[in-house]
Structure formats: C-alpha cells, structure tokens
Amino acid sequence: MKKLGEVAGRYILSALGDAAKTIGAEVPVPNADRIESIGEKWEKANLAEKLSTDSIRGFLNETIKSLLPDGDGARLVVFIDDLDRCNSTAAFRLLEGLKIYLNVPRCVFVIGMNEQALVDAISKELAVAKETSPAVVHLRAAHYLEKICTNIFRLPPPPDPLLHLAHWLDVAPEQKLALQLALGSLACLPPNPRRLKALANQVLRFAERAKWPAETEAQEAYSVRVLVAAYVYQFHRDLWERWCFQPRFWDEIKAWCCGDIQEVSFAEESLPRAPFPQRRPPEWIGALRLPETRLPGQGEGEPWQSNYPDPNAIEIFWIAPLVREKRDVLVERDFIPLLKRRASTTTGSTA
Secondary structure, eight states: OHHHHHHHHHHHHHHHHHHHHHHTOSSOOOOHHHHHHHHHHHHHHTTOSOOHHHHHHHHHHHHHHHHSOSSSSOOEEEEEOOGGGSOHHHHHHHHHHHHHHTTOTTEEEEEOOOHHHHHHHHHHHSOOOTTSOHHHHHHHHHHHHHHHOOSOOOOOOOSOHHHHHHHHOOSOHHHHHHHHHHHTTOOOSOSOHHHHHHHHHHHHHHTTSSOOOSSHHHHHHHHHHHHHHHHHHHHOHHHHHHHHHOTTHHHHHHHHHTTSSOOOOTTOTTSOOOSSOOSSOOGGGTTOBOSEEOOTTOOTTSOOEEOOOOTTOTTBOTTHHHHHHTTTTOOGGGGHHHHOOOTTSOSSOOO
C-alpha cells in the first residue's frame, strides 16, 4: 500500500506539472523528479542518510551473522599483532577506527602490543596545549588506551631467565652446567623471552670461536666470556664495533660496570677521583643505565642498590652484575679470540 501510494503521488504530481504547462500557468508546479531532488538535498543537509561508519557497521553485523553459527556463544575474534611496530600516526588512526566498531555484537578485538611503546606513540598524536607537561600528556595517553582496552592481560617476565637461555642453547651438557654455575643466582640476563632467544643464538656462534678448556675453573671463565661477548654483540652494536677496533675499550666498559666511572659534579671537588680521569661519564654511555647502583660514599664490599628497572627497557645494560662479579677473569687479552671476525659473522646488520 505504501508503494502504491508513492507511485500514485508521483503520477498526480507529474499530471499537475503537465497540466500547468498546457494552460500556461505563471506559477510552475514542481514535478515528481524535482520534489525528489529537493528531498534528497534536505536529507543530506540534515544527516538523514546513513553515515559511512553506520554502513560499515551494518556490513560487519551481516558478515558476522553469516560467518558464525547460531547461538550467543560463538564469537568472531580479530587479532591485531605488533601494533607498537607501526609509526605513531598509523597506530593512532587504527585505534581511532577501532573505537567506532568496538560495540559490534559478537565481535572481539585482541591487540598484541608493547603498551609502553604504544602510549608513547599516542602521546605524540594527542591534541594538548603546548604548556602541558610531558608527564601529564603521558598519563592522558595511558588513559586513552585504557578506555579502548577494557580487559588487559599482561605477560609476566620469565621468572628464571637462565633457565630460558639454557633451553635454547644446543650445546654439550657440561657447557650448560658451566654457564649455570658461573651465573648462579645473579640477575644479569634480560628478562624478556625474545631477547633471551636472540642471545642464545649469539652464544652458540661465539662458542665456536674459542676452544673449550679442560679445567673446570677455566670452563666457567670461558662461559662467562662467551656470554658477555655475545651480549654486547647482540644488543649494543656501537659498543661492539668500538671494542673490535680497540680491544682495550673493554677496560672502560668493565670500569663502568664496576662503578669506577660515575657522574661527578664539577662542584664536588672534595670527592675522590675515579681511577679513570673522566669527571663525567664518557660519551659512549649515552642513554645506557646499569640495573644497579652504588650510593655515594658506599664501601667497596657493600651491596649495590637495585634500580628496579623496567624488564622491557632497552637501555639497561643487564650483563653488568656478571661483569662486576667476574671482573678478575674478564681480562682484555682473553677476549681477543672472540673479537676476531669471520666472513659469516661480520658486525654489519643482517636480516
């Protein structure tokens, strides 16, 4: 009946338009096409048409219904991994798009990410006043992400990094045992599974550069040297290249790990000078940080204070406690065989 009424109305309007032309009426009677055109313009001006987002949401709903079996228990799960690897603009736009479709029934989005990296990316994109402090911007970015991700699962760091490292080391049992005895309970490995696996790959490569000793004590020293060289090679390319170019650079790395190179203010002339002449940390330290610190005036035998670093922080020089513990066997000349390059193990970046 609705369709018949519309057709009849359009017919009458057309007939009136034709009649007006026949009798030469001075006031034109709009025909059906003109009225329809006016109506469409009004709809667009007053947002009566469906928005594109509404249309996409409708398509999603229909698609989900066609994909899933009947019943309320079935869900369509969309996985978005490595969102933190995108540039800040792309990541922010994706999150903005997700906000529109998060309320689609029977659809769940699972986002895999490094939360800290994504919060940093959002901070760059938020429109805030120039005088807003970086700390406040960071909090707002975290709150923005919190509103989108309402159910968060945080992956815990490995409780025993040495166990993970040993699992990926395809070496003889006595070599694994020597490494475990050398490290003991020291917290000197990056508590991140991906980084531990990468470190294990380098340990296997470096173990081929030096001969396995027969004496037990020498075996522990060998394991420590291989681990330290592999760690620097994998995670600190700039330090590795300096070390290869000048083997004595190791003495400076070791001094920093042992607290012999510290930042000292020029005004603090009363403090004793460090063995190295620098009054401030050398340039190569840059943003690197030790996982532990020794307080000013603290004695040589007193324990270092933990900095409680972020397990995912890339600026932490995790191997430092091991260097400090084994400083007597980590001598510059003993690293020479490990610093020799081979055609298959150059310092250039390879994929």
